[in-house]
Amino acid sequence: MTPLQSLSDLPTAVATPRYDRDAAGVGIVHVGLGAFMRAHLAVYTDDALVAEGGDWRITAIGLRSRDAIDVLNKQNGLYTLLVRDAETSGRVIGSIADAIHAPSDPAAVLAALAAPGTRIVSITITEKGYGIDPATGGLDDTVPAIAADLASDLSAPQSAVGLIVAGLERRRAHGVGPFTALSCDNLPENGRILKRLVLDFARRRDGDLADWIEANACFPSTMVDRITPPQTEKTRTDARALTGADDLAAIETEPFSQWVIEDDFRAGRPAWEKGGAVMVKDVHAYERMKLVMLNGTHSMLAYAGHVAGHRFVRDTMADPDLKRLIDRHMQTAAATLDAVPGIDLDQYRQALLVRFANPAIDHPTYQIAMDGTQKLPTRIFDATLAAMTRGADFGSFAFATAAWMAYVKGAIGGAYAIRDPREAELLSAASSAQLADGLLDALLALPGLVPTELRAHETFRQTVLSRLRVMLGNGMGAAIAKEAAAL
Template sequence: MSTPPKPLNRTTHPVTAPPVRLVHLGLGAFHRAHQVWYTQQADPGWGYASFTGRSARMSDLLSAQDGLFALVTRSGEGDTPEIVSTLVEAQPADNLARLVELVADPQVAVITCTVTEAGYHLTGAGELDTADPQVIADIAALRAGQPANLATAAGRIVAGLRARRAAGHGGLAVVSCDNIAANGETTRASVLGLAREVDFGLAEWIAAHVTFPSTSIDRITPATTDELIADVTAATGFADAAPVVTEPFASWVISGGFPAGRPAWENAGVEFVDDIDTFERRKLWLLNGSHSLMAYFGQLRGHDTVAGAIGDPVVRGRVEALWDEAAHHLAAPELKVPEYRASLLERFENPRIRHNLAQIAVDGGTKQRMRAVPILRAERAAGRDGEAAAFSIAAWIAYLLDTEQIADTRAGELDTARRADDPVPALISALDEELAADGAVVERIRGLVAEIRQPN
């Protein structure tokens, strides 16, 4: 008769809870596999209080476990589970009173967030969308006094910072960990924009005392499955209702100041740099760029996952060619491009991490603007043809032409373009109008689309 698993908590797994010095908005698997894990590795004297985005489901599960959870690092050699204890409080999104109390506490030094790009509520010009119903509601609630709940991340942060200022404490750092370019500037625009609508004096205090470091973050974190829960129980002896699975690779690059201090994240390999842009380009062009190429070309060749696609010599050759072109414009030695490429191949080949190409393919109309298009433009500006980047764009076009339903926030626009009399330039124009006006580029991509759709 087998021994039943023990419940997971700080009694059955004795570990002291560190003081809360970090607050997070957007409690999910990536946050736990990335920021919480990095903090435990680097400086376990710092504890996290993390708030869900909407549902209270995850905060309920983790609160029952005193914030403890198993993180399973999955590689071709097997699974390595560890119990992570740096998450001290798991709170539901609607517990605004606790969030405000924490941000007003001088011991709290950093707010991090993973709220997705839409969670910043900005216009295409990068300014707060004051016509958004949730933004309108939060502004009204904050102007009226201390609300019971707020809908936007910026509204919640502003409520906390207002209490911190009223308590006479100094500033802190607000750090976006979302996978978007210039995420520090994005967060600053969202928070300051909302603060200006509520209280201009508060906005001035935030501008003077609060910093918004920019980050480049990376770690694949697939969804938790029943199979993972069973595996964790077997490996650890604990009945963990909220484990997380991840890959061995992790990266976190940060640029910016921390006025109230921070964990010694560099002890766990976090890189602090002056120029985040070059590191972000490395990630967008090499990692994300090859992901998009594999998502479209790989699926057209019958593959479902990254591991399957990179195992196809034809796909791999196209990936390597794209990397060669991108590397022309990533020359700074600190980027360590050869080592980065080698690490990407190791990650892509990991058979235990199922990274679905269909998931990566979503929103290509926006993603390819930031991935293949800049490489092609840079190559053309350098006097080269940009064949590999053009192929990535052609693969996206071929995929759209052969797909019944477009999974994209720009689906209506892209569907109209693909139904045009001449869909190739129409779809190129949806990515970049200047490239669509370049006859040589259009004809080369047209030829590549035909080659992809009618292979030898």
């Protein structure tokens, strides 16, 4: 069977981009060519091009593996998006113009960043890709890619922050205005974080450059949401059945998609609102809602679910006791929030429960469980402190913390990889602790992870410890049942 390479070869029933791809120039460079970007930003951009046109196609940059780069280039940037629900629907996305593997062709990457037509540089690199010092919130110059870029002439940047600084440096030197840097990762105030890191990096390199960036560049924050599981053989099989072509870049996702964007762009933007994006002045309330209600609940169910033997999120929803804990966590998280403009939090909770139970989405708990030290501070620990401030119950957050600790302990002996940038520290702490209280103290003591106020809060410590003892002594299933029975 021939590969997916041309829209003209597709069956007439297949939904395809309704615009002239060749006539639309590139206006966005995107760093981080993963499945989420292709199910989210690229789709909104595809819809914007259909609605209003413009030179807004995307050059995608890969910082690590070149597999997706090579596949997309062979397919002329085309790929199938499958939307899984009771029935599966699909369409072919055309907003990606080309893709570049940064380690193989750094000159092409820098040329794309410096091109006058590039008006937005967006990124999806996950929390750990930013190089944030967990203790200070600033740039962590011990991260290998950051350290290498700081010591180099930036002719071949290795980090996303280094790429952005290198691009802005070249634009300034050539008299070209700055692009807008757009973070699309699950970080609170992601735009402000990105700006802080970029300015920190630039200031260590050239104070005048940092001043120019601060005065001229924009870093809007965003809230992104769409569950996107890994590609499987079934993904490719279903894409082949739909298109009649082999599509190695095919991805699958859920029907729900949300994008809230601070409308602050240096040189224009696509008409993303035509695809359903919400343009706002301040995204903080929306991102906080998602972090604690969706992402925080995801973390809790991932650790508890994985240790209990539940492979997918949908399996955790089929466990009556764990489903009750999932619902409780969302309600507890909602109680820590202020009002969110245009959002009914109870309706949002109900929608999340439906999404989690979607039987057609293979979203692995093990995938969600990765990078816990990057995720828990914003998803769980900040929410715990907010609950304490409001005098609300924090038992669900304590359960989530204990479940993470049990997950770390369960990895001893190589049962599974923790897949965390601090994995060696976690395993060392867990290996040296024989009892639940020793494990608790060892993990709470890791620098730059748990806020000092929580570490010193004896009631929080005892609440976590009581749950951790059951998890380690009687198993996660027993801990889930006991927790649910107390509701």
